Amino acid sequence: AVVSTQSTGTAKPFVTHHNDLNVDMFMRVAPELYLKMLVVGGLDRVYEIGRNFRNEGIDMTHNPEFTSMEFYMAYADYNDLMEIAEEMISGLAKAITGSYLVEYTPLGSEEPIIIDYTPPFKRISMIPELERLMNVTFPPAADLQSESARQFLDDLCVKNNIDCSAPRTSARMIDKMTGDLIEVQCQNPTFIIEQPQLMCPLAKYHRDIPGLTE
Secondary structure, three states: OEEOOOOOOOOOOOEEEEOOOOEEEEEOOOOHHHHHHHHHOOOOEEEEEEEEEOOOOOEOOEOOEEEEEEEEEOOOOHHHHHHHHHHHHHHHHHHHHOOOEEEEOOOOOOOOEEEEOOOOOEEEEHHHHHHHHHOOOOOOHHHOOOHHHHHHHHHHHHHOOOOOOOOOOHHHHHHHHHHHHHHHHOOOOEEEEOOEOOOOOOOOEOOOOOOEEO
16 A cells, blocks of 8 residues: 555555656555544444555565455553464364464474474563663653663664664664564564563553553
C-alpha cells in the first residue's frame, strides 16, 4: 500500500513520488495505525493479513517486503492478546503435526532441534533481561529518550560488541541489544514484553511503569 504520511515509528519507509499530485508518498511499514483507527472508530475487533515494506537491512530474519498478521481488540490488554496468540500458534502446531513438539533442522546444521509449542509460552520483560545479561542498570524507562541515556546505550553497545549502524538512536540500539542477547536464546515461542515507549509509540502505555508499554 502507498500512503501519504510517514507514520512509521522507528522503521524506515520506502519513499516514492506521485507525479500527478507532485507529493512524496511512502510504502507502508505496518497496518498498525490503520487498524487502530478502526478500533477508535467503533470496530471492537479487527485484523489484517497484509504486505509491509521496510527500507532496512536484509538478513536471515528480515526482508524488505514481508507479510504480517496484526489483530487488535478493544477492552483487552496484552495478557489477553498473548493468550489468543498462544492458543492460535500452539493449536496450529498441534493440528498440522499432531504434537506440540516439532522437529526442525536449522539451515547449515545437520542436527535437528525440537521446538516446543506447548502453552503457555515463556514471557521475558525486555529491560530487566538486558540488565541481567549485561550486568548493568539502565536509566529509568521514562528517561530513555534523553541524550544521556542515548550515550549510555551507545557505550553499552561498544562494550558488548553489538553492531548498530547509523542512526544510533536509543530505540535502534535497544532493538539491536534485544536481537543479539535475548532473541538468540528463544528456541521455543517466547513473548518479549514491556518494551520502551520510544520503540512502540503507538502501543498502550504501561499501567505501572512510566516509559514502558504493554
